[in-house]
Amino acid sequence: MWHLKWKQREEQYRRERADFFQAVARLDRRSFLKVASMTAAVTTAEQLMPHSFQLVEVVSAATQNKPAFRFAYISDTHLYERELNERFVNAALRAVKDVNALDPQPDFVLFGGDLAQLGQPKELELGKQILSELKAPVKMMVGEHDWFLDMGEKWIELFGPPNYSFDHKGIHFIVLMSVNEKDFWTERNMTPMERMLTVAGLDNPIQSRFEVGEAGREWLKKDLAKVPKTTPLVIFSHSPLYKYYRPWNFWTEDAEAVQAMLFPYKSVTVIHGHTHQMLTNRIRNIHFHGMLSTAWPWPYAPEGLPKLTVQMDRADPFDEADGAGLGTIDVYGGGYVDKHYLLWSRNPLTVAKAYLDSWGKTHRPPAPVFPSY
Amino acid sequence: MNQRFKSSMILAVVFSTVLIAVAQQQTSPTHPEVKSRNGDLVVQLCDGQTSVEVAGVRPGEILPPDKAREVANLLMAAYAEQQAQQVSKWTARDRMIWEREQKRMIAEGDKLFHDWKALGGTIGISCDMCHPNAANTHPETYPKFQTQLKKVATLRDMINWCIENPMKGPPLKLDDEKMIALEAYITSTRKGVPLDPGKH
Numbered sequence: 001m002w003h004l005k006w007k008q009r010e011e012q013y014r015r016e017r018a019d020f021f022q023a024v025a026r027l028d029r030r031s032f033l034k035v036a037s038m039t040a041a042v043t044t045a046e047q048l049m050p051h052s053f054q055l056v057e058v059v060s061a062a063t064q065n066k067p068a069f070r071f072a073y074i075s076d077t078h079l080y081e082r083e084l085n086e087r088f089v090n091a092a093l094r095a096v097k098d099v100n101a102l103d104p105q106p107d108f109v110l111f112g113g114d115l116a117q118l119g120q121p122k123e124l125e126l127g128k129q130i131l132s133e134l135k136a137p138v139k140m141m142v143g144e145h146d147w148f149l150d151m152g153e154k155w156i157e158l159f160g161p162p163n164y165s166f167d168h169k170g171i172h173f174i175v176l177m178s179v180n181e182k183d184f185w186t187e188r189n190m191t192p193m194e195r196m197l198t199v200a201g202l203d204n205p206i207q208s209r210f211e212v213g214e215a216g217r218e219w220l221k222k223d224l225a226k227v228p229k230t231t232p233l234v235i236f237s238h239s240p241l242y243k244y245y246r247p248w249n250f251w252t253e254d255a256e257a258v259q260a261m262l263f264p265y266k267s268v269t270v271i272h273g274h275t276h277q278m279l280t281n282r283i284r285n286i287h288f289h290g291m292l293s294t295a296w297p298w299p300y301a302p303e304g305l306p307k308l309t310v311q312m313d314r315a316d317p318f319d320e321a322d323g324a325g326l327g328t329i330d331v332y333g334g335g336y337v338d339k340h341y342l343l344w345s346r347n348p349l350t351v352a353k354a355y356l357d358s359w360g361k362t363h364r365p366p367a368p369v370f371p372s373y
Numbered sequence: 374m375n376q377r378f379k380s381s382m383i384l385a386v387v388f389s390t391v392l393i394a395v396a397q398q399q400t401s402p403t404h405p406e407v408k409s410r411n412g413d414l415v416v417q418l419c420d421g422q423t424s425v426e427v428a429g430v431r432p433g434e435i436l437p438p439d440k441a442r443e444v445a446n447l448l449m450a451a452y453a454e455q456q457a458q459q460v461s462k463w464t465a466r467d468r469m470i471w472e473r474e475q476k477r478m479i480a481e482g483d484k485l486f487h488d489w490k491a492l493g494g495t496i497g498i499s500c501d502m503c504h505p506n507a508a509n510t511h512p513e514t515y516p517k518f519q520t521q522l523k524k525v526a527t528l529r530d531m532i533n534w535c536i537e538n539p540m541k542g543p544p545l546k547l548d549d550e551k552m553i554a555l556e557a558y559i560t561s562t563r564k565g566v567p568l569d570p571g572k573h
Binding site: 080084085086087117201202203204247248296297298299301302316317318320 | 487495496497498501502503504505506508509521531534535538539
């Protein structure tokens with residue numbers, strides 16, 4: 001067990017969480033009743049007696065539209081050693097407890113990268129220890145904060161190779177290392193720590209840009225070679241596999257080359273961390289979803305924001321959990337997903353598959369009350 | 374000039390030759406005080422070099438409104454005359470000094486903005502982690518009502534809030550050079566951005 005510094009706050013959070021899950025249960029029942037009463041109203045208008053089978057029809061239709069399974073997504077914990085920063089450790093623990101409280105349990109948990117803040121072995125080990133508390137199996141992805149101190153040595157030792165794939169209930173999942181950078185450090189004679197700090201600074205212009213890289217694309221090509229074009233793909237990358245905002249490296253330099261490899265597939269979903277904000281994009285058949293950080297929210301960049309993005313409320317600078325949180329993903333048989341943002345200090349928000357299917361024309365999530373930052 | 378106002382006052386517009394070294398202006402600069410030989414009230418212009426001696430009024434007394442107006446007019450007239458005599462008041466050298474000083478402060482602020490240790494932080498969180506390129510700071514909107522502080526706050530109040538809370542460091546004095554440097558950097562990133570009240 002971890003020693004928690006703010007017992008009172010944790011207790012408040014536990015109460016809020018219990019309320020939340022009760023509310024979700026109530027919502028399900030209410031929306032079901034609403035659908036049922038709507039059916040009754042329609043049949044009355046057509047001068048027909050409502051029959052019991054109509055209700056059955058509604059129920060079966062709802063069942064067909066149900067997602068095949070769910071997984072959870074925790075990302076960007078940016079852990080320091082606990083002696084230095086307890087806040088991010090507590091946030092990571094909170095995410096673990098949130099996921100453990102899900103009922104039913106998710107099929108697995110994807111960790112979206114940036115487990116550590118400065119790639120220190122102790123930070124990575126602490127992260128592994130915290131994530132080991134999860135009841136569901138954990139799949140790991142690497143982020144730039146985990147990598148650039150020792151170029152992935154410790155991370156690989158703890159979690160295995162950064163590129164891998166697996167199949168689950170008819171979906172082909174690919175975990176893709178997308179935060180390689182071209183060597184900017186040798187010429188400048190940088191120490192490993194200087195290199196790490198440069199990459200860690202979002203607005204540091206010295207660093208190179210993220211890329212899957214030639215070796216990574218070659219690995220992806222080999223992996224995809226055995227996957228039929230009709231198989232739905234879900235790809236996990238740390239940085240978005242598209243170009244959002246270059247100065248902050250919300251950017252993957254060889255994104256077009258990777259997308260070109262994915263266009264032949266019938267259904268592709270890319271889920272990424274790194275940007276610490278609600279982010280939604282679609283390019284042809286590829287649906288992109290940016291997930292939250294447990295540590296802190298980044299503001300939206302001044303340009304390049306994908307049009308389908310429903311922006312987060314302006315985070316309250318007085319609330320350390322605001323703008324942060326985690327997510328769950330409901331995967332449909334066809335491969336596309338509903339994503340649920342579990343924002344810690346706001347109402348949960350869903351970006352439905354149907355919203356992306358319609359290019360944002362229908363199922364638009366509610367707009368935030370406050371202007372986005 | 375003395376001729377025109379002789380009837381009501383004895384005037385002495387003093388152009389002080391005292392030079393104030395830039396190095397001495399660490400905090401708010403104070404002008405050397407000019408004293409009257411007769412013990413009368415002396416009012417100084419904000420340039421620190423021009424002053425008016427008000428005959429018959431002792432220091433500590435309050436000027437009657439019409440006399441106060443007269444003194445202010447006199448000082449402004451002297452200031453206008455002083456400016457008119459200088460065809461090119463600000464030299465290229467002056468501008469060079471100001472620019473260099475401003476850039477130095479912005480650069481210093483930039484450094485502090487990215488360095489939690491230099492700013493007295495204790496848990497590894499630095500300003501740029503939530504505000505890359507000082508994004509989402511909106512210095513142009515301050516002072517404004519901060520609901521969380523329940524008062525109209527200045528940008529410096531908010532800088533201190535961030536230092537004290539997310540960064541867990543001791544607050545800076547409001548006239549601390551580090552504070553001015555942070556303000557210089559944050560403001561410099563928003564130069565030319567249109568003001569959008571209510572949005573930020």
